[in-house]
Amino acid sequence: MQNTIQREIIINASKERIYRAIATPEQVVLWFPETLDGDLAVGQQPILGFGEYGKNQIYIVQATPHDYFAYRWVPGANNFIGDVRSVPNTLVEFRIYEESSGSCKLVLTETGFAELPSEMMAAAFEQNSGGWDFMLGRLVTYLQP
Amino acid sequence: MIEADIYKALGDPVRLEIIRRLANGSSNTITELSKNLGVSRQGARKQLQVLVSANLVRLLPKGRETAVTLDTTKLKVAGLFIAKLEAQWDLRLHALKKLVQDDPTS
Numbered sequence: 001m002q003n004t005i006q007r008e009i010i011i012n013a014s015k016e017r018i019y020r021a022i023a024t025p026e027q028v029v030l031w032f033p034e035t036l037d038g039d040l041a042v043g044q045q046p047i048l049g050f051g052e053y054g055k056n057q058i059y060i061v062q063a064t065p066h067d068y069f070a071y072r073w074v075p076g077a078n079n080f081i082g083d084v085r086s087v088p089n090t091l092v093e094f095r096i097y098e099e100s101s102g103s104c105k106l107v108l109t110e111t112g113f114a115e116l117p118s119e120m121m122a123a124a125f126e127q128n129s130g131g132w133d134f135m136l137g138r139l140v141t142y143l144q145p
Numbered sequence: 146m147i148e149a150d151i152y153k154a155l156g157d158p159v160r161l162e163i164i165r166r167l168a169n170g171s172s173n174t175i176t177e178l179s180k181n182l183g184v185s186r187q188g189a190r191k192q193l194q195v196l197v198s199a200n201l202v203r204l205l206p207k208g209r210e211t212a213v214t215l216d217t218t219k220l221k222v223a224g225l226f227i228a229k230l231e232a233q234w235d236l237r238l239h240a241l242k243k244l245v246q247d248d249p250t251s
Contacts, residue, residue, distance in 0.1 A: 002224070009242055011245060013246055021244055031244045
């Protein structure tokens, strides 16, 4: 059973710029949730809104400009409101590394899948094609001139 | 807890041997599985119940016998779930990349 997801992307921008896009409320809603209710400071529990696809309350674990940002959430949930630390959750981490070329490598890891109940995974897979549609919709919006 | 269940279920030589026999298709009834296991038929049934509880094995009454099959659904669901989340993260990270590259100063 795989416990971790890891994805990487090379971005032609500064560490500061990438960190701002991840860790400031007015920027994060431009690429990730549609709305953000609350603050992204450590210890806060803001609510990510995905329009008609539901809301997810998260817990901010760490925010270290301009290198590292981490939160906990319930992955694949259509709706979770409450303290994620009271239920099985995963840790999402963003790490920003400067490359020699002047661009940056952004590494995303999400860990904790081995501890999630299989019922949660099955339910998320059956019910939540919504999250997928939501992301595709947003991507199309970005790609349009 | 998927992994914990599975490790616990497989953390016994008799249960591991049962899974091995089921996986290579050499036997598929309780009577066959009980042979040369070093435990009684009753003991084999008890070990099978542990595997059933972990959703690794399914029992199906077949006349006077009980058929035993491997159930890999649990592992498959976890794999699909993770594959889907990976794809979602790829889309999000591409959206992030586009945002910051198109607007490098904000």
